[in-house]
Amino acid sequence: MDYLISIADQLTAQLRSMRKVRQLSQADLARRLGVSQSRIAAIERNPAVVSAGQLLELLKVLGVDLVLRDTTATATPPSPLPNMTDAGSQGVW
Numbered sequence: 001m002d003y004l005i006s007i008a009d010q011l012t013a014q015l016r017s018m019r020k021v022r023q024l025s026q027a028d029l030a031r032r033l034g035v036s037q038s039r040i041a042a043i044e045r046n047p048a049v050v051s052a053g054q055l056l057e058l059l060k061v062l063g064v065d066l067v068l069r070d071t072t073a074t075a076t077p078p079s080p081l082p083n084m085t086d087a088g089s090q091g092v093w
Contacts (some may be wrong), residue, residue, distance in 0.1 A: 011047045018062045019044075031063045 005011050019029055019040075026040040033040075043050050043058065052056070070090055 008046075008048060012044060015047060015058070015062075016044045018064055022062060024062075029058075029061065033058060 005014060014086075019026070024032075026044070027037040030037045030040045047055065056066060
């Protein structure tokens with residue numbers, strides 16, 4: 001099932017709900033991630049306290065995929081990505 005997250009407050013509720021559905025306590029989840037139970041509580045209160053990488057790791061432990069969906073409704077195809085070989089080892093953003 002997909003859950004649309006539009007604002008940070010929705011992520012707060014979803015993280016807690018996904019943990020509980022999997023019958024994990026905050027302490028259980030913390031052990032799996034190698035962090036303290038208080039860190040999990042802080043993340044559930046305010047998901048903005050984690051980096052994108054940490055959030056992805058937490059979602060992985062919960063068995064949840066993060067899906068990015070392009071919501072633009074344009075009829076034109078996206079422009080091609082720049083040739084990365086011309087950018088040197090630093091890449092282009």
